[in-house]
Amino acid sequence: MATVQTLPDTATLNKEEILRYSRHLIMPEVGMEGQQKLKAAKVLCIGTGGLGSPLALYLAAAGVGTIGLVDFDVVDFTNLQRQIIHTTADVGRPKLDSAIEKLEAINPFINIRRFDTLLNSSNALEIFRDFDIIVDGTDNFPTRYLVNDACVLSGKPNVYGSIFRFEGQASVFGTKEGPCYRCLYPEPPPPGLVPSCAEGGVLGILPGLVGVIQATEAIKLILGKGEPLIGRLLLVDALGMKFRELKLRKNPECPVCGTHPTVTELIDYQQFCGIRGEETPVVASSAIPEIQPEELKRQLDAKEDVFVLDVREPHEYQICNLGGYLIPLGDLPKRVNELDSSREIVAHCRSGVRSAKAVDFLRQAGFKKVRNLAGGILAWADKVDPSMPKY
Amino acid sequence: MKIHIPTPLRQYAGKQPTVDVRATTVRDALAQLTAEHPDLKRHLYTDDGKLRAFVNVYLNDEDIRYLDGRENAPVKESDNLSIIPSIAGGKRN
Numbered sequence: 471m472a473t474v475q476t477l478p479d480t481a482t483l484n485k486e487e488i489l490r491y492s493r494h495l496i497m498p499e500v501g502m503e504g505q506q507k508l509k510a511a512k513v514l515c516i517g518t519g520g521l522g523s524p525l526a527l528y529l530a531a532a533g534v535g536t537i538g539l540v541d542f543d544v545v546d547f548t549n550l551q552r553q554i555i556h557t558t559a560d561v562g563r564p565k566l567d568s569a570i571e572k573l574e575a576i577n578p579f580i581n582i583r584r585f586d587t588l589l590n591s592s593n594a595l596e597i598f599r600d601f602d603i604i605v606d607g608t609d610n611f612p613t614r615y616l617v618n619d620a621c622v623l624s625g626k627p628n629v630y631g632s633i634f635r636f637e638g639q640a641s642v643f644g645t646k647e648g649p650c651y652r653c654l655y656p657e658p659p660p661p662g663l664v665p666s667c668a669e670g671g672v673l674g675i676l677p678g679l680v681g682v683i684q685a686t687e688a689i690k691l692i693l694g695k696g697e698p699l700i701g702r703l704l705l706v707d708a709l710g711m712k713f714r715e716l717k718l719r720k721n722p723e724c725p726v727c728g729t730h731p732t733v734t735e736l737i738d739y740q741q742f743c744g745i746r747g748e749e750t751p752v753v754a755s756s757a758i759p760e761i762q763p764e765e766l767k768r769q770l771d772a773k774e775d776v777f778v779l780d781v782r783e784p785h786e787y788q789i790c791n792l793g794g795y796l797i798p799l800g801d802l803p804k805r806v807n808e809l810d811s812s813r814e815i816v817a818h819c820r821s822g823v824r825s826a827k828a829v830d831f832l833r834q835a836g837f838k839k840v841r842n843l844a845g846g847i848l849a850w851a852d853k854v855d856p857s858m859p860k861y
Numbered sequence: 862m863k864i865h866i867p868t869p870l871r872q873y874a875g876k877q878p879t880v881d882v883r884a885t886t887v888r889d890a891l892a893q894l895t896a897e898h899p900d901l902k903r904h905l906y907t908d909d910g911k912l913r914a915f916v917n918v919y920l921n922d923e924d925i926r927y928l929d930g931r932e933n934a935p936v937k938e939s940d941n942l943s944i945i946p947s948i949a950g951g952k953r954n
Binding site: 609610611614632636654659 | 867868869872878913914915917923924927943945946948949
């Protein structure tokens, strides 16, 4: 495990630091020795989003001496509901600029190392090299598998957290004695079978709960105290407010940490996860007849016979709508008889992906006069009606 | 016994968080679940009828891959079966 064996002189605390960390120093589980271990520790946080925000804030406050941050994203308004390290004034700024400002304001006695990059197979091992513990606050399967494999290959613990709607998971992977992420999930789900948070949403406080669990585990690993989540998967259900625990075992046949590993260097994780781009329609858009928002507006204003079909979910309809007829994409096959195939139909969703599937389905069902609103209601808001809320 | 349905799969199980079944083995319990909610089947099983690699099934706190008999392991009325799919968490990237 990545506990610090010999502490360098630079881990000595000055008078201001002793005052700052006094509530740690007076508890025997931390004390001067533990606080110096924290100061000597180097923790890398992948992502400064929902999980990374509370995680980095608490690690900085606790006095983790070197914190690395990897992110290439820019703060946007939809982040603010949960990414508490960023404020309204930070919208449009690089997340690293915003995060580092907050961390330095909380604790000027720590070193922050910034990596303005997308973590990938060619830079991961190099970035990981100077750190003791890696904390995975990412949001997608390719990076999850990349972080896992890079941790196993470089022998560093991977403090894992993941969230969906109001459920979360946390564990510590990649230690010598414990299982890794691939022991639990040898393969990623095929794209499209598991909805992302952008599609499914996430309760804003949930990454707070799970990110703080990750921070707790990172600090326990540094201190060498307590029982880390090695070999255990913690399940958090925020709605039921239930915490459950499952046993995880190291799989001897694991392709990366097993007895005969077949993955001995980093691979192409986009390809491994079969990613074609999350927002790319399954059907080629060239095969789907489209209508531009401006043209739909003209036809509606001219009172031409156009039937607007909204294939989003009812709760999305409540956010904003074009007054269309609502049949969620998943219900379309059993409700197709509600549609009149002799009429001009324009299907739309939020961004145009689901409605492309709806148009493809309807054409296969014999509908000839059906088109997809290009870019969905988001494009309508951009090009026709700026007062339309975007989500 | 109770089968716990994770959030991403609830839409295929009548939006219920748990489903009660009477079963003698893990296989039997999952068969009853998918008979009652056929939409779940393709999310849990491959076309040739194997449990998908990214879906883990736990009997109480133990992975069924490590139980004697695996899917044929016996179950009791008081047992809990949980389906644990992988989630990536966060935002689109």
